[in-house]
Amino acid sequence: MAAKITEKERHIFIENMFAKLENVTVESIVSSRIPLKHNGRHLLGLCPFHNDTNPSLSISREKQIYKCFVCGEGGNVITFIQKYKKISFIEALKEVALIGGIELQLDVKKSVSVDPKKQVLYDLLEDATKYYQSALASSQLAQDYIQKRNLSDAVLHEFRIGYSLDADKLIKYLKSKQYREEDILRSGIAIETEQGELKDRFANRLIFPLQDLNGNIVGFSGRIIQKSDMAKYINSPETEIFIKGDTFYHYYAALNSIKKSKKVYLCEGFMDVIAYFKSTIPHAIALMGTAFTKNHLKALKYLGVEVILSLDGDQAGKTATLKLAEELEKENIQYEEEAVRLVCQLADGGMRDAL
Secondary structure, eight states, X not given: OOOXXXXXXXXXXXXXXXXXXXXXXHHHHHHTTSOOEEETTEEXXXXXXXXXXXXXXXXXXXXXXXXXXXXXXXXXXXXXXXXXXXXXXXXXXXXXXXXXXXXXXXXXXXXXXXXXXXXXXXXXXXHHHHHHHHHHHHOHHHHHHHHHTTOOHHHHHHHTOEEOOOSSHHHHHHHHTTOOHHHHHHTTSXXXXXXXXXXXXXXXXXXXXXXXXXXXXXXXXXXXXXXXXXXXXXXXXXXXXXXXXXXXXXHHHHHHHHHHHTEEEEESSHHXXXXXXXXXXXXXXXXXXXXXXXXXXXXXXXXXXXXXXXXXXXXXXXXXXXHHXXXXXXXXXXXXXXXXXXXOBOTTSOBOOOO
């Protein structure tokens, strides 16, 4: 059973958090989600908690609270995020802490109730990530590659890049950690041979872990680093915890940088994100090789910052940029199309493989 936060801990934590918060206000959080208008000392907007047609949600800057005078919903910045996103109190605490750049003193993951079947997969993939990172350091082939591609320690650390030594070692390691074959298969990290043996799907590839919006490892992308007839990149299949339409590459890791810069670069692939990071722009994220979805839009809207559209310069990229711009406009999300690409761009508009 998940650990529970006590009422005393709850109040102490809120007091300490609000004492440290400077850039996270009710106004900034609410206005990033719904339009607000000045009304004397207060701000008014349509209440998102009922079918509001006449602005009834009032924001008090002085008291740092919100209140709807029709449905009665009210509270502070934490309760607004909790109710707006329909998440737990602890999850809302975590998000406010991230926005404000505050280190949580509570073990949020232990406090939040998670489906045990999913938690097994989160733990398994986290252990796999650590194994891959360790294997990277022990492989001369991988070390030669990252040096050739100028991947600094900062890049390796930020993106938790690893390496799969062969098809068997990871599986043996996971079994030694008492993970069942059923769960190893459910995670998407392994394939099953005709003989019923499990093999690492990403054998002999450089490994790029994929996180969900809450920072859990949910899958991987693997790149061949030697000449081969196999596909250059392969990704984890969609699973019960990895859904491409719910995922941005680097979203969770970039949250603090996004809030500080008040903008986010939206790229087409994760190699672009890494290229931006190498160019001292850490606030870039990328789609996961899928169409832009409502959940992607919701995640961008939550950030409450300007979106810099930085998709590929070919015709497909331009078409996607126009469609994205239309979706952002509908939600009143500020955006612009990047004028100058900071990663290598080909004359025909295509993007070079940054790695």
